[in-house]
Amino acid sequence: xxxxxxxxxxxxxxxxxxxxxxxxxxxxxxxxxxxxxxxxxxxxxxxxxxxxxxxxxxxxxxxxxxxxxxxxxxxxxxxxxxxxxxxxxxxxxxxxxxxxxxxxxxxxxxxxxxxxxxxxxxxxxxxxxxxxxxxxxxxxxxxxxxxxx
Numbered sequence: 173x174x175x176x177x178x179x180x181x182x183x184x185x186x187x188x189x190x191x192x193x194x195x196x197x198x199x200x201x202x203x204x205x206x207x208x209x210x211x212x213x214x215x216x217x218x219x220x221x222x223x224x225x226x227x228x229x230x231x232x233x234x235x236x237x238x239x240x241x242x243x244x245x246x247x248x249x250x251x252x253x254x255x256x257x258x259x260x261x262x263x264x265x266x267x268x269x270x271x272x273x274x275x276x277x278x279x280x281x282x283x284x285x286x287x288x289x290x291x292x293x294x295x296x297x298x299x300x301x302x303x304x305x306x307x308x309x310x311x312x313x314x315x316x317x318x319x320x321x
Contacts, residue, residue: 173220174312174315178316181320184223184224185221187208187211187227188226188227188246188252188278189227190227190228190245191204192228192229192245194234195234195238196234197234201229224255224258226252226254226255228245246277247277247281249278249281251278252268252278252279264283264284266284267285267286268285268286269289269315270289271288271291272288272293273298273305276303280304286305287305287307287309288309289310289311289312290309290310291310291311
């Protein structure tokens with residue numbers, strides 16, 4: 173499995189995700205946390221350890237305390253910078269893998285190496301200074317080969 177190969181190469185596996193559904197009222201933080209625990213347990217059964225989960229609950233069109241602009245919502249690099257600080261990560265030696273160009277942009281802004289997991293989730297293809305991925309892979313096997321040739 174590709175994630176196992178990355179883990180064996182001593183990469184920390186962290187999940188970084190925009191979760192505007194919290195601000196928009198589609199999901200609660202406790203429900204999101206339960207989903208993360210289920211994902212982490214499923215990965216553990218495959219001998220893969222997900223070390224952390226960073227999420228942005230904000231959305232400017234939302235309601236309540238999370239209806240705001242913030243520094244953590246991708247394409248801004250706030251979640252990556254926080255993870256780097258908490259884990260002592262050298263972002264220049266790290267990879268940001270994402271399925272849309274906002275993910276790539278956040279990674280590039282944080283000085284990570286970037287890979288676009290091209291599975292058809294990007295719908296806008298807006299060009300920009302930080303929106304060009306260093307690599308493109310069609311699946312996790314491709315990504316593991318890029319990172320660990």
